[in-house]
Amino acid sequence: MYEKIQETASWLKARMTTSPKTAIILGTGLGQLASEITDAYEFPYQDIPNFPVSTVEGHAGKLIFGKLGGYDIMAMDGRFHYYEGYSMKEVTFPERVMYELGINTLFVSNASGGMNPNFKIGDLMVIDDHINFFPEHPLHGKNFPTGPRFPDMHEAYDKKLRDLADEVAKEEGIRLVHGVYVGVQGPTFETPAEYRMYRTLGGDAVGMSTVPEVIVARHCGIRVFGISVITDLGGFDVPVKVSHEEVQKAANAAEPKMTEIMRELIKRSF
Structure with missing residues (x-):
């Protein structure tokens, strides 16, 4: 796997005309942030050696390079999920490639269901911490040379970026x-x-992504900022039916606010 990661990174380096230090993962319904990237050039996932391919509606499936807030960035327009049938090594393959490309800061976004009674649909939730309920750990198996066997996770999400x-x-x-x-x-x-x-265990929002990517990014020494769009609410007295279409609609409605925060964060974090 490590050889494949290096092969993919080498393929991209040979075609890159920018030198990004910051990467963004655009979550469900948040792909419009890609339109904010200027001087853009892109690579469809299917054209990149060894790269998985997005299969979920709302995930375009391409790597975008360009500028956001005046700085070089790379963006994943579409991510990979464990439920698609990928292994954790495949789900987190892009973060390994990011490290090889010199990325040192990762911004992660997602759509999630809110459990905190103070939340409203359309809220943006800064992720302060996470609870991992995935049945497979992304660092399971032979340790990659990018980090320690037992990485510390006391501050998975960078405090300075949250502030x-x-x-x-x-x-x-x-x-x-x-x-x-x-x-x-x-x-x-x-x-x-x-x-x-x-909610009883301490969660405020729940979703099907992000945690594996963050774990691998931190293993590589990449600092992380995570943010969720609260697209639905659950766990209260009256059960609410949820559909993927409704999740996308709520995420799209919140996109202008997400774009503003991401743009300013990237500009000020350099």
Whole structure:
């Protein structure tokens, strides 16, 4: 696997005309952030050696390079999920490639179901911490030379970037909440009892991505900022039916706020 990672990175380096230090993973319904990237050039996943391919509606499936906030960035327009049948090594393959390309900061976004009674649909939740409920760990197996066998996770999500997001949100008049993200394998949405369980365990939002990517990024020494769009609510007295279409609709509605925060964070984090 490590040889494949290096092969993919070498293929990209030979075709890159920029030198990004920052990467963004665009989650469900948040692909429009890609339109903010200027001087862009891109590579469809199917054209990149060894790269998995997105199979989920709302995930375009391409790597985009260009500028955002005046700085070189790379963006994954579409991510990979464990529920698609990929192994954890495949799900987190892009983060390994990012490290080889010189990325040192990763911005991760997703759509998630809110369990905190103070949350509203359309809220942006800064991820302060996570709980890993995936049945397979992304670092299972032989340790990669990019990090220690037992990586520390006391600050998986960078405190300075979280504080900076609060500053940006206050200046722009954007409601921003904070919480713990629970990562689960999916692809079913949660039952009311599962929502209540995750809430009891300390979760504020639940989703089917992000945690594996963050673990591997931190193993590589990449600092991380994570943010969730609360696209539905669950675990309360009245059960609410959820569909992927409704999730996408709510995520798309929140996209302008997400774009503003991401753009300013990237500009100010350099």
